[in-house]
Amino acid sequence: MSSLSERKARLILHGDQPYNAEPPLGRLRASYRTPAEDFYVRSHGDLPDLDPETWRLTVEGGAGVTLELSLHDLRTRFPEATVTATMQCAGNRRADMRAVAPVSGDPWDAGAIGTAEWTGVRLGDLLREAGVADGADLHVAFESHDMVEGHPYGASIPLGKAMAPETLLAYAMNGEALLPEHGFPVRAVVPGYAGVRSPKWLRRLAVQDHPSDNSIQADDYKLYPSDVTAETADPTKGHTIDTMPLNAAICEPERGAALTAGRNRVRGYAVSGDRAIVRVDVSGNGGRSWLQADLEHEPDAPFAWTFWSVELDLPSGEHELAVRAWDAASQTQPALPDDTWNHKGYLCTCWHRVRVRVTG
């Protein structure tokens, strides 16, 4: 395994402590499954250094049942499950929103996203073993080993999503043990939900009748209307970001690229929390006209992104390329970052626009 500092050097760094970084978009688009060392890292606190031999997961289930599981227990007491799914930060593409008006948080480009083959155990299998029944109006609250402003990281998901077959406690990513920055030895993977609900470095989980009261769950990752400010935000009124909305990005060419007149290939990704991508439109003139891209999607991976590509015939001059996707509910994306601007800069889903200069 490469060292953490070697891996950091591969990525575009937003912060060192906490460590936050994303890959260049061309590299992100190079493989459908993102290699672990090219996968964005979003951390709120320290990167815990955990010993897999002594690591234990405490599970507080229904009816007073408490399980204490080692990594060996997870691997041997439950069937192994593998899911190819996209993980995406709610702040992906925040930089575009920041161009409208100031927002808090790191200025992520379109690289706070990645897709991996996650292997572990189904959270539902473990919860059933802990005496939890399907269907009740309950929540699964996770607690992690990293410390965020003096408290352990914590978040929760509704029990229904915890019981869904796609939701895992993962110990491997693309067939290898998790890297330390991606949650070694065990993290949650909640496909279709914002990355914040997939806690890394798990320590404990509990079934309870209310969402986690950890500030990550209770205060952060809420969607507000555009007239709400940091001073007026009331977290009890903000919408909790769970399922991710429809989004798409151009990965190649990169912003400001110098191209040669004629046919140029444009490539990117499209993604929707829990719906299929049915169409991707690409424009070479800022959205005045559109061509349909070819789509590439892995079969049997409903929670993974769609790769797309199209050839545009570009004359000399300055052009604005744009992309918008359509999902299985026939919905598409807003045109401008202004349309959904919020002071936290979450869920920037407007048409992704890339200016290029074409000569010759």
Ligand SMILES: Nc1nc2c(c(=O)[nH]1)N[C@H]1C(S)=C(S)[C@@H](COP(=O)(O)O)O[C@H]1N2
């Ligand atoms: N324990 C813990 N889990 C966490 C986080 C964190 O800071 N601590 N960040 C969350 C957020 S906001 C995202 S987007 C994803 C990012 O996962 P990755 O760093 O493996 O890409 O992890 C989530 N799980």
Ligand SMILES: [Mo]
């Ligand atoms: Mo995130």
